[in-house]
Amino acid sequence: MTDTSILHQEFLNRFGVDGMAYAAPGRINLIGEHTDYNGGFVFPGAVDKGITAVIKPNGTTVVNLYAIDLRQGCTFDISDPAGPSTTHFRYVYGVVRELMAAGLDVMGFNAVYGGDVPLGAGMSSSAALECCFAFALNDIFNGQIDKMSLARIGQATEHKYVGVKCGIMDQFASMHGREGALMRLDCRSGEYQYFPWHPKGYRLVLVNSCVKHELVGSPYNDRRASCEHVAQLAGVETLRDCTWEKLEALKAHINDEDYRRARYVLGEVDRVLAVSAALERDDYDTVGQQMYLTHDGLSRDYEVSCPEIDFLVDEARRMGVTGARIMGGGFGGCTINLVKDSLYDRFLDEVQHSYRSRFGIDCQPIPVIIGDGARKI
Numbered sequence: 001m002t003d004t005s006i007l008h009q010e011f012l013n014r015f016g017v018d019g020m021a022y023a024a025p026g027r028i029n030l031i032g033e034h035t036d037y038n039g040g041f042v043f044p045g046a047v048d049k050g051i052t053a054v055i056k057p058n059g060t061t062v063v064n065l066y067a068i069d070l071r072q073g074c075t076f077d078i079s080d081p082a083g084p085s086t087t088h089f090r091y092v093y094g095v096v097r098e099l100m101a102a103g104l105d106v107m108g109f110n111a112v113y114g115g116d117v118p119l120g121a122g123m124s125s126s127a128a129l130e131c132c133f134a135f136a137l138n139d140i141f142n143g144q145i146d147k148m149s150l151a152r153i154g155q156a157t158e159h160k161y162v163g164v165k166c167g168i169m170d171q172f173a174s175m176h177g178r179e180g181a182l183m184r185l186d187c188r189s190g191e192y193q194y195f196p197w198h199p200k201g202y203r204l205v206l207v208n209s210c211v212k213h214e215l216v217g218s219p220y221n222d223r224r225a226s227c228e229h230v231a232q233l234a235g236v237e238t239l240r241d242c243t244w245e246k247l248e249a250l251k252a253h254i255n256d257e258d259y260r261r262a263r264y265v266l267g268e269v270d271r272v273l274a275v276s277a278a279l280e281r282d283d284y285d286t287v288g289q290q291m292y293l294t295h296d297g298l299s300r301d302y303e304v305s306c307p308e309i310d311f312l313v314d315e316a317r318r319m320g321v322t323g324a325r326i327m328g329g330g331f332g333g334c335t336i337n338l339v340k341d342s343l344y345d346r347f348l349d350e351v352q353h354s355y356r357s358r359f360g361i362d363c364q365p366i367p368v369i370i371g372d373g374a375r376k377i
Helices: 004-015 087-101 125-140 147-162 169-176 219-234 244-253 256-280 284-301 307-318 341-359
Strands: 020-029 044-057 062-067 072-077 109-115 181-186 192-196 202-212 323-327 332-340 364-368
Touching: 004 020, 004 044, 004 062, 004 109, 020 125, 020 169, 044 125, 044 169, 044 364, 062 087, 072 087, 087 125, 087 147, 109 125, 125 147, 125 169, 147 169, 169 181, 181 256, 192 256, 202 307, 202 341, 219 244, 219 256, 244 256, 256 284, 284 307, 284 323, 284 332, 307 323, 307 332, 307 341, 332 341, 341 364
Parallel strands: 062 109
Antiparallel strands: 020 044, 044 109, 044 181, 062 072, 181 192, 202 332, 202 364, 323 332
Protein backbone atom coordinates (compact mmCIF):
# COMPACT_ATOMS: atom_id res chain seq x y z
CA MET A 1 0.00 0.00 0.00
CA THR A 2 1.08 3.60 -0.59
CA ASP A 3 2.88 5.19 2.38
CA THR A 4 0.14 7.10 4.20
CA SER A 5 2.62 9.71 5.49
CA ILE A 6 3.20 10.86 1.89
CA LEU A 7 -0.56 11.14 1.32
CA HIS A 8 -1.10 13.01 4.60
CA GLN A 9 1.64 15.50 3.71
CA GLU A 10 0.25 16.06 0.22
CA PHE A 11 -3.22 16.55 1.71
CA LEU A 12 -1.87 19.13 4.19
CA ASN A 13 -0.03 20.96 1.43
CA ARG A 14 -3.14 21.16 -0.74
CA PHE A 15 -5.93 21.72 1.75
CA GLY A 16 -4.26 23.12 4.88
CA VAL A 17 -5.72 20.49 7.22
CA ASP A 18 -5.37 16.73 7.64
CA GLY A 19 -7.85 13.99 6.81
CA MET A 20 -8.62 10.35 7.63
CA ALA A 21 -6.90 7.47 5.86
CA TYR A 22 -8.61 4.46 4.28
CA ALA A 23 -7.38 1.57 2.15
CA ALA A 24 -8.76 -1.18 -0.07
CA PRO A 25 -6.76 -3.97 -1.75
CA GLY A 26 -6.41 -5.53 -5.14
CA ARG A 27 -6.96 -9.28 -5.43
CA ILE A 28 -5.76 -12.56 -6.81
CA ASN A 29 -7.95 -15.49 -7.80
CA LEU A 30 -6.45 -18.83 -6.84
CA ILE A 31 -8.77 -20.92 -9.00
CA GLY A 32 -12.20 -20.65 -10.62
CA GLU A 33 -11.69 -18.85 -13.93
CA HIS A 34 -14.48 -18.10 -16.45
CA THR A 35 -16.92 -19.63 -13.98
CA ASP A 36 -18.72 -16.47 -12.84
CA TYR A 37 -21.06 -16.18 -15.84
CA ASN A 38 -21.65 -19.94 -15.68
CA GLY A 39 -23.07 -19.75 -12.16
CA GLY A 40 -20.02 -21.40 -10.61
CA PHE A 41 -17.49 -20.58 -7.91
CA VAL A 42 -14.50 -18.26 -7.72
CA PHE A 43 -11.76 -18.37 -5.09
CA PRO A 44 -10.24 -14.92 -4.58
CA GLY A 45 -8.14 -13.37 -1.85
CA ALA A 46 -7.27 -9.77 -1.07
CA VAL A 47 -3.59 -8.88 -1.35
CA ASP A 48 -1.10 -6.53 0.27
CA LYS A 49 -1.27 -4.07 -2.63
CA GLY A 50 -4.08 -1.62 -3.23
CA ILE A 51 -5.35 1.94 -3.05
CA THR A 52 -4.92 4.25 -0.05
CA ALA A 53 -6.74 7.58 0.31
CA VAL A 54 -6.76 10.49 2.76
CA ILE A 55 -10.21 12.09 2.80
CA LYS A 56 -12.00 14.91 4.66
CA PRO A 57 -15.43 16.53 4.14
CA ASN A 58 -15.20 20.16 3.03
CA GLY A 59 -18.69 21.47 3.88
CA THR A 60 -19.67 22.08 0.25
CA THR A 61 -21.15 20.01 -2.58
CA VAL A 62 -17.81 19.98 -4.44
CA VAL A 63 -15.39 17.04 -4.60
CA ASN A 64 -11.69 17.82 -5.04
CA LEU A 65 -9.52 14.82 -5.99
CA TYR A 66 -5.78 14.47 -6.47
CA ALA A 67 -4.29 11.20 -7.75
CA ILE A 68 -0.71 11.36 -6.50
CA ASP A 69 0.62 8.64 -8.85
CA LEU A 70 -0.85 10.31 -11.92
CA ARG A 71 -0.05 13.82 -10.68
CA GLN A 72 -3.52 14.78 -11.82
CA GLY A 73 -6.42 16.47 -10.09
CA CYS A 74 -10.15 16.69 -10.72
CA THR A 75 -13.04 18.73 -9.36
CA PHE A 76 -16.76 17.99 -9.76
CA ASP A 77 -20.03 18.85 -8.05
CA ILE A 78 -21.92 15.91 -6.58
CA SER A 79 -25.10 17.13 -8.31
CA ASP A 80 -23.49 17.14 -11.77
CA PRO A 81 -25.35 14.51 -13.85
CA ALA A 82 -22.47 14.14 -16.33
CA GLY A 83 -19.36 14.07 -14.14
CA PRO A 84 -15.71 14.14 -15.22
CA SER A 85 -14.70 12.87 -18.65
CA THR A 86 -11.41 11.28 -17.56
CA THR A 87 -12.04 7.56 -17.01
CA HIS A 88 -9.86 7.35 -13.91
CA PHE A 89 -11.87 9.97 -12.04
CA ARG A 90 -15.18 8.54 -13.20
CA TYR A 91 -14.61 5.60 -10.84
CA VAL A 92 -14.82 7.95 -7.84
CA TYR A 93 -17.64 10.00 -9.38
CA GLY A 94 -19.64 6.82 -10.04
CA VAL A 95 -19.20 5.63 -6.46
CA VAL A 96 -20.42 8.99 -5.16
CA ARG A 97 -23.49 8.93 -7.40
CA GLU A 98 -24.32 5.30 -6.57
CA LEU A 99 -23.96 5.93 -2.82
CA MET A 100 -26.34 8.88 -3.16
CA ALA A 101 -28.79 6.69 -5.08
CA ALA A 102 -28.58 4.16 -2.23
CA GLY A 103 -29.71 6.86 0.20
CA LEU A 104 -26.39 7.97 1.70
CA ASP A 105 -26.26 11.72 2.43
CA VAL A 106 -22.93 12.34 0.67
CA MET A 107 -21.51 15.86 0.77
CA GLY A 108 -18.43 17.38 -0.82
CA PHE A 109 -14.99 16.24 0.25
CA ASN A 110 -11.29 16.57 -0.50
CA ALA A 111 -9.17 13.49 -1.21
CA VAL A 112 -5.58 12.58 -2.07
CA TYR A 113 -4.95 8.98 -3.04
CA GLY A 114 -2.42 6.60 -4.55
CA GLY A 115 -1.84 2.93 -5.13
CA ASP A 116 0.68 0.18 -5.71
CA VAL A 117 -1.40 -2.35 -7.65
CA PRO A 118 0.62 -3.06 -10.82
CA LEU A 119 -1.40 -1.86 -13.81
CA GLY A 120 -2.23 -4.48 -16.41
CA ALA A 121 -1.55 -7.36 -14.04
CA GLY A 122 -5.19 -8.36 -13.62
CA MET A 123 -5.22 -7.54 -9.89
CA SER A 124 -8.19 -5.19 -10.11
CA SER A 125 -6.82 -1.76 -9.32
CA SER A 126 -10.16 -0.26 -10.39
CA ALA A 127 -12.09 -2.36 -7.85
CA ALA A 128 -9.61 -1.30 -5.16
CA LEU A 129 -10.25 2.35 -6.04
CA GLU A 130 -14.03 1.92 -5.99
CA CYS A 131 -14.03 -0.02 -2.73
CA CYS A 132 -11.65 2.38 -0.99
CA PHE A 133 -13.96 5.32 -1.65
CA ALA A 134 -17.20 3.38 -1.10
CA PHE A 135 -16.01 2.12 2.28
CA ALA A 136 -14.56 5.51 3.28
CA LEU A 137 -17.59 7.62 2.33
CA ASN A 138 -19.99 5.17 3.98
CA ASP A 139 -17.93 5.56 7.16
CA ILE A 140 -17.38 9.32 6.97
CA PHE A 141 -21.02 10.14 6.27
CA ASN A 142 -22.34 7.68 8.88
CA GLY A 143 -23.89 5.22 6.47
CA GLN A 144 -25.19 1.78 7.39
CA ILE A 145 -24.54 0.12 4.02
CA ASP A 146 -23.22 -3.44 4.38
CA LYS A 147 -20.06 -4.65 2.65
CA MET A 148 -21.78 -6.71 -0.05
CA SER A 149 -23.96 -3.73 -1.00
CA LEU A 150 -20.84 -1.53 -1.12
CA ALA A 151 -19.22 -4.12 -3.42
CA ARG A 152 -22.28 -3.98 -5.69
CA ILE A 153 -22.00 -0.17 -5.75
CA GLY A 154 -18.46 -0.64 -7.08
CA GLN A 155 -19.73 -3.09 -9.68
CA ALA A 156 -22.52 -0.70 -10.72
CA THR A 157 -19.92 2.04 -11.11
CA GLU A 158 -18.04 -0.10 -13.65
CA HIS A 159 -21.25 -0.86 -15.54
CA LYS A 160 -22.83 2.60 -15.64
CA TYR A 161 -19.96 5.08 -15.56
CA VAL A 162 -17.02 3.26 -17.18
CA GLY A 163 -18.79 0.82 -19.50
CA VAL A 164 -17.21 -2.41 -18.22
CA LYS A 165 -19.72 -5.23 -17.65
CA CYS A 166 -17.70 -6.92 -14.90
CA GLY A 167 -18.84 -9.58 -12.46
CA ILE A 168 -18.86 -9.08 -8.68
CA MET A 169 -15.68 -11.01 -7.76
CA ASP A 170 -13.21 -8.11 -7.80
CA GLN A 171 -15.24 -5.77 -5.61
CA PHE A 172 -16.35 -8.64 -3.37
CA ALA A 173 -12.74 -9.64 -2.69
CA SER A 174 -11.60 -6.07 -2.10
CA MET A 175 -14.36 -5.51 0.45
CA HIS A 176 -14.40 -8.88 2.22
CA GLY A 177 -10.72 -9.86 2.23
CA ARG A 178 -9.25 -11.29 5.40
CA GLU A 179 -5.62 -11.86 6.31
CA GLY A 180 -4.79 -15.57 6.31
CA ALA A 181 -7.90 -16.58 4.38
CA LEU A 182 -9.18 -17.06 0.84
CA MET A 183 -12.86 -16.83 -0.02
CA ARG A 184 -15.03 -19.17 -2.04
CA LEU A 185 -17.80 -17.12 -3.60
CA ASP A 186 -20.83 -18.79 -5.14
CA CYS A 187 -21.50 -16.53 -8.13
CA ARG A 188 -25.08 -17.77 -8.41
CA SER A 189 -26.29 -17.29 -4.85
CA GLY A 190 -23.84 -14.67 -3.57
CA GLU A 191 -23.02 -16.90 -0.59
CA TYR A 192 -19.39 -17.07 0.47
CA GLN A 193 -17.15 -18.95 2.86
CA TYR A 194 -13.66 -18.30 4.21
CA PHE A 195 -10.99 -20.99 3.86
CA PRO A 196 -7.67 -21.04 5.73
CA TRP A 197 -4.64 -19.81 3.84
CA HIS A 198 -1.41 -20.26 5.77
CA PRO A 199 0.88 -22.15 3.39
CA LYS A 200 3.95 -22.51 5.56
CA GLY A 201 6.92 -23.21 3.33
CA TYR A 202 5.26 -21.75 0.23
CA ARG A 203 4.92 -18.34 -1.38
CA LEU A 204 2.50 -16.90 -3.89
CA VAL A 205 3.99 -14.93 -6.76
CA LEU A 206 2.47 -13.61 -9.95
CA VAL A 207 4.58 -13.42 -13.07
CA ASN A 208 3.38 -10.71 -15.43
CA SER A 209 4.02 -11.72 -19.03
CA CYS A 210 3.87 -8.00 -19.97
CA VAL A 211 1.89 -8.91 -23.09
CA LYS A 212 -1.78 -8.52 -23.93
CA HIS A 213 -2.96 -9.89 -27.25
CA GLU A 214 -5.68 -7.94 -29.03
CA LEU A 215 -7.85 -10.54 -30.72
CA VAL A 216 -10.15 -10.04 -33.67
CA GLY A 217 -13.83 -10.47 -32.90
CA SER A 218 -15.38 -11.09 -29.49
CA PRO A 219 -13.46 -13.95 -27.84
CA TYR A 220 -15.17 -13.61 -24.46
CA ASN A 221 -18.65 -13.31 -25.97
CA ASP A 222 -17.99 -16.33 -28.20
CA ARG A 223 -17.05 -18.49 -25.21
CA ARG A 224 -20.00 -17.30 -23.20
CA ALA A 225 -22.31 -18.08 -26.12
CA SER A 226 -20.88 -21.62 -26.33
CA CYS A 227 -21.57 -22.18 -22.64
CA GLU A 228 -25.10 -20.78 -22.85
CA HIS A 229 -25.84 -22.92 -25.91
CA VAL A 230 -24.81 -26.13 -24.16
CA ALA A 231 -26.70 -25.17 -21.00
CA GLN A 232 -29.84 -24.56 -23.03
CA LEU A 233 -29.60 -27.95 -24.76
CA ALA A 234 -28.96 -29.62 -21.38
CA GLY A 235 -32.09 -27.99 -19.98
CA VAL A 236 -30.30 -26.14 -17.18
CA GLU A 237 -30.05 -22.44 -16.35
CA THR A 238 -26.23 -22.39 -16.34
CA LEU A 239 -23.44 -24.94 -16.88
CA ARG A 240 -23.01 -25.06 -13.09
CA ASP A 241 -26.06 -27.36 -13.09
CA CYS A 242 -25.01 -29.54 -16.00
CA THR A 243 -23.75 -33.00 -15.09
CA TRP A 244 -20.97 -34.90 -16.84
CA GLU A 245 -23.56 -37.45 -17.94
CA LYS A 246 -25.71 -34.78 -19.61
CA LEU A 247 -22.69 -33.30 -21.35
CA GLU A 248 -21.58 -36.67 -22.72
CA ALA A 249 -25.14 -37.37 -23.91
CA LEU A 250 -25.05 -34.07 -25.83
CA LYS A 251 -21.64 -34.67 -27.38
CA ALA A 252 -23.03 -36.01 -30.65
CA HIS A 253 -25.37 -33.02 -31.00
CA ILE A 254 -22.96 -30.13 -30.49
CA ASN A 255 -19.79 -29.08 -32.27
CA ASP A 256 -16.37 -29.88 -30.86
CA GLU A 257 -15.71 -26.29 -29.80
CA ASP A 258 -18.86 -26.04 -27.69
CA TYR A 259 -18.14 -29.44 -26.17
CA ARG A 260 -14.61 -28.44 -25.13
CA ARG A 261 -15.76 -25.12 -23.68
CA ALA A 262 -18.35 -26.91 -21.57
CA ARG A 263 -15.89 -29.65 -20.57
CA TYR A 264 -13.57 -26.98 -19.18
CA VAL A 265 -16.33 -25.32 -17.12
CA LEU A 266 -17.58 -28.57 -15.59
CA GLY A 267 -14.02 -29.51 -14.74
CA GLU A 268 -13.40 -26.13 -13.14
CA VAL A 269 -16.43 -26.47 -10.88
CA ASP A 270 -15.01 -29.79 -9.69
CA ARG A 271 -11.52 -28.33 -9.24
CA VAL A 272 -12.72 -25.46 -7.06
CA LEU A 273 -14.44 -27.94 -4.74
CA ALA A 274 -11.29 -30.10 -4.67
CA VAL A 275 -9.21 -27.06 -3.68
CA SER A 276 -11.73 -26.19 -0.96
CA ALA A 277 -11.30 -29.63 0.60
CA ALA A 278 -7.51 -29.50 0.19
CA LEU A 279 -7.22 -26.15 2.00
CA GLU A 280 -9.19 -27.50 4.94
CA ARG A 281 -6.42 -30.06 5.46
CA ASP A 282 -3.48 -27.80 4.46
CA ASP A 283 -2.82 -29.99 1.42
CA TYR A 284 -1.00 -27.57 -0.86
CA ASP A 285 0.27 -30.28 -3.20
CA THR A 286 -3.32 -30.96 -4.25
CA VAL A 287 -3.97 -27.22 -4.58
CA GLY A 288 -1.00 -27.00 -6.95
CA GLN A 289 -2.09 -30.00 -9.01
CA GLN A 290 -5.53 -28.47 -9.51
CA MET A 291 -3.96 -25.16 -10.59
CA TYR A 292 -2.02 -26.95 -13.35
CA LEU A 293 -5.17 -28.79 -14.45
CA THR A 294 -7.00 -25.48 -14.64
CA HIS A 295 -4.28 -24.03 -16.83
CA ASP A 296 -4.33 -27.04 -19.14
CA GLY A 297 -8.09 -26.64 -19.52
CA LEU A 298 -7.89 -22.90 -20.12
CA SER A 299 -5.14 -23.40 -22.70
CA ARG A 300 -6.46 -26.42 -24.61
CA ASP A 301 -10.24 -26.51 -24.12
CA TYR A 302 -11.17 -22.88 -23.46
CA GLU A 303 -8.32 -21.53 -25.60
CA VAL A 304 -7.73 -18.28 -23.72
CA SER A 305 -3.99 -18.65 -23.17
CA CYS A 306 -1.16 -17.54 -25.46
CA PRO A 307 2.42 -18.70 -26.22
CA GLU A 308 4.00 -16.41 -23.61
CA ILE A 309 1.74 -17.57 -20.81
CA ASP A 310 2.03 -21.24 -21.76
CA PHE A 311 5.81 -20.84 -21.72
CA LEU A 312 5.74 -19.38 -18.18
CA VAL A 313 3.57 -22.25 -16.93
CA ASP A 314 5.74 -24.85 -18.69
CA GLU A 315 8.84 -23.33 -17.08
CA ALA A 316 7.18 -23.50 -13.66
CA ARG A 317 6.28 -27.14 -14.24
CA ARG A 318 9.79 -27.96 -15.47
CA MET A 319 11.37 -26.48 -12.34
CA GLY A 320 9.04 -28.29 -9.95
CA VAL A 321 6.86 -25.35 -8.90
CA THR A 322 3.94 -26.73 -6.88
CA GLY A 323 1.24 -25.04 -8.95
CA ALA A 324 0.90 -22.51 -11.76
CA ARG A 325 -1.79 -21.27 -14.14
CA ILE A 326 -2.93 -18.28 -16.15
CA MET A 327 -4.90 -15.84 -14.00
CA GLY A 328 -7.68 -13.64 -15.35
CA GLY A 329 -9.61 -13.42 -18.59
CA GLY A 330 -6.73 -14.59 -20.74
CA PHE A 331 -4.74 -13.80 -23.88
CA GLY A 332 -1.85 -12.41 -21.80
CA GLY A 333 -1.49 -10.94 -18.35
CA CYS A 334 -0.14 -12.95 -15.42
CA THR A 335 0.45 -16.44 -14.20
CA ILE A 336 -0.15 -17.20 -10.54
CA ASN A 337 2.41 -19.52 -8.98
CA LEU A 338 2.52 -21.47 -5.70
CA VAL A 339 6.23 -21.92 -5.04
CA LYS A 340 8.13 -23.66 -2.25
CA ASP A 341 10.44 -21.36 -0.30
CA SER A 342 13.42 -23.53 -1.19
CA LEU A 343 12.75 -23.05 -4.93
CA TYR A 344 11.57 -19.45 -4.91
CA ASP A 345 14.76 -17.52 -5.71
CA ARG A 346 15.89 -20.01 -8.35
CA PHE A 347 12.46 -19.98 -9.99
CA LEU A 348 12.33 -16.21 -10.30
CA ASP A 349 15.89 -16.01 -11.59
CA GLU A 350 15.52 -18.78 -14.17
CA VAL A 351 12.06 -17.84 -15.41
CA GLN A 352 13.10 -14.23 -16.02
CA HIS A 353 16.23 -15.32 -17.88
CA SER A 354 14.49 -17.97 -20.01
CA TYR A 355 11.55 -15.69 -20.82
CA ARG A 356 13.85 -12.91 -21.98
CA SER A 357 15.83 -15.37 -24.07
CA ARG A 358 12.68 -16.81 -25.67
CA PHE A 359 10.62 -13.67 -26.33
CA GLY A 360 13.07 -10.76 -26.11
CA ILE A 361 11.07 -8.96 -23.43
CA ASP A 362 11.14 -8.96 -19.64
CA CYS A 363 8.50 -10.55 -17.45
CA GLN A 364 7.70 -9.01 -14.05
CA PRO A 365 7.51 -11.03 -10.82
CA ILE A 366 4.93 -9.68 -8.35
CA PRO A 367 5.10 -11.30 -4.89
CA VAL A 368 1.75 -11.19 -3.07
CA ILE A 369 0.66 -11.77 0.52
CA ILE A 370 -2.98 -12.41 1.40
CA GLY A 371 -4.28 -9.49 3.46
CA ASP A 372 -7.33 -7.64 4.75
CA GLY A 373 -10.10 -5.99 2.77
CA ALA A 374 -11.32 -2.38 2.79
CA ARG A 375 -10.66 -0.63 6.09
CA LYS A 376 -9.96 2.57 7.95
CA ILE A 377 -6.27 2.98 8.79
